[in-house]
Amino acid sequence: MTTVLAPVAGHVVGLAGVPDPVFSGGLVGPGTAIDPARRAGEALAPIDGLILKLHPHAYVIAGEDGRAVLVHLGIDTVLLKGEGFRPLACEGARVRAGAPVVAWDPVAVASAGKSPICPVVALDARPGTLTTLLAAGPVRAGEELFRWGGGYD
């Protein structure tokens, strides 16, 4: 069982609220999404684990049990080529849930014409293994979003 925390503060909108059919259709995996508060801040690790991949605009944290969570800071933000994002940790490092991973500014992302909405996705999760703890509404960074029980492939 893994409890996944909100990496950013804002409003929980669910994957259905992501303006990208690949995320909203659950093709990347099940999970949720947060429309972040429009102020510069730090994106946190959603679970304890290893920073498996760290891009300026997205990161994957893999827990010791093999469950891994993707946090994507905005949509199509790979095209910003790191502008407005500053990694605060290193790939391969171990982090605790709630530790800062990337400093970013959702206002800058929005000004660049990209949606700052952040999908938080359970990678390779089997259907029906997530329990939603916070389906919609305001959320603080570090608050519990969903539980991931059962298995992963």
Place this chain on the structure above:
Amino acid sequence: MAVRKVIVESSAGLHARPAATFVQTAAKAPVDVTVAKPGGTPVSAKSILSILALDVRSGEVIVLNADGDGADQVLDELAAIVSVP
């Protein structure tokens, strides 16, 4: 055994969006499908985690491998997905 060596043309590499389409297509195949960087360890093409961890950038070459009925078809589909700029 079917093998394809293809250049990833997607501008974002094999990341979130192309990666998801790639994994969904591979997952539908009735056979095991692997992907590797040349000389690297093959990983399952059906795992989004494995594909994101492989971290394929635009312009990199990947080697696709499948064996059994429908192997050629799924590799052709996967090669087509990564060939879209």
